[in-house]
Amino acid sequence: MTRVETGADRLAAAFKGARGRAALMPYLMAGFPDIETSVRIATAYADAGADLVELGVPFSDPLADGPVIHAAATAALESGATVHNVLEAGTRIAELLPVVLMVYVNPILARGPERFAAELAERGISGLIVPDLPLEESEPVLAACDARGVALVPLVAPTTPDDRLSAIGRTARGFVYTVSVTGTTGERASTSADPSDLLARVKAHSPVPVALGFGISNGAQASAAADAGADGVIVGSRLVRAVAEAVEQGADPAPAAGSVVAELADALVR
Ligand SMILES: O=P(O)(O)OC[C@@H](O)[C@@H](O)c1c[nH]c2ccccc12
Numbered sequence: 001m002t003r004v005e006t007g008a009d010r011l012a013a014a015f016k017g018a019r020g021r022a023a024l025m026p027y028l029m030a031g032f033p034d035i036e037t038s039v040r041i042a043t044a045y046a047d048a049g050a051d052l053v054e055l056g057v058p059f060s061d062p063l064a065d066g067p068v069i070h071a072a073a074t075a076a077l078e079s080g081a082t083v084h085n086v087l088e089a090g091t092r093i094a095e096l097l098p099v100v101l102m103v104y105v106n107p108i109l110a111r112g113p114e115r116f117a118a119e120l121a122e123r124g125i126s127g128l129i130v131p132d133l134p135l136e137e138s139e140p141v142l143a144a145c146d147a148r149g150v151a152l153v154p155l156v157a158p159t160t161p162d163d164r165l166s167a168i169g170r171t172a173r174g175f176v177y178t179v180s181v182t183g184t185t186g187e188r189a190s191t192s193a194d195p196s197d198l199l200a201r202v203k204a205h206s207p208v209p210v211a212l213g214f215g216i217s218n219g220a221q222a223s224a225a226a227d228a229g230a231d232g233v234i235v236g237s238r239l240v241r242a243v244a245e246a247v248e249q250g251a252d253p254a255p256a257a258g259s260v261v262a263e264l265a266d267a268l269v270r
Contacts, residue, residue: 006149007126020268027236031081044258049265066186188215219267
């Protein structure tokens, strides 16, 4: 009997097969400026050397997001993005790169975790990140995802104590998303603390790869994250800003976002 490759398998393979020192995972705000352009931006990410993509579902009240991503979410909703058409785009993007869907918990609860996880699996979406789903409430979503082979990726922060890291590690699938700083998403001139200690602490409790995100916006910061031990590097606001600036200038956002990813990928090979 041949075993079907699950989403979790595909994520594991993406980390193992990453072309650089750490897997490069750019974030994409789905539907910004519109769904078709999002698919073209994802294509540019893939061509520029991304290993995976974090596909963000726009939400009206994104509590973990800073101003750049919040504004893009608002624009995406205004231009007609829905959970349904974002998932459709996810299917197309999954033909290019493994997709990890970033979605606040409401749409999951509205459809029911089983239906939501089944739809992700049918659409070829490999993983799921839910920033407002605490460990204590994650069991039904985890069970539904496990049943469909979709990896439910947990988030941890510098403030997460060791006993909680170990509980989270036991439920981690795909990778652990380590937030480098407390606060919201957004570019930072300098990431204040060296993340080495944080990454070592998370890795000690994690059976899966550990990716670092928040405040990484250029090649030097991406390279430093890899040197500090990150198995994956996640970049969001810098890319969303590149898209926003191109839109403002009436230019095509896809090559603009692609060139930022190329710079990041280049920094990770050396
Ligand atoms: O924007 P930054 O600082 O580069 O951080 C990545 C982040 O944008 C992306 O992973 C993300 C977008 N929205 C989120 C909500 C919660 C956690 C993470 C995210």
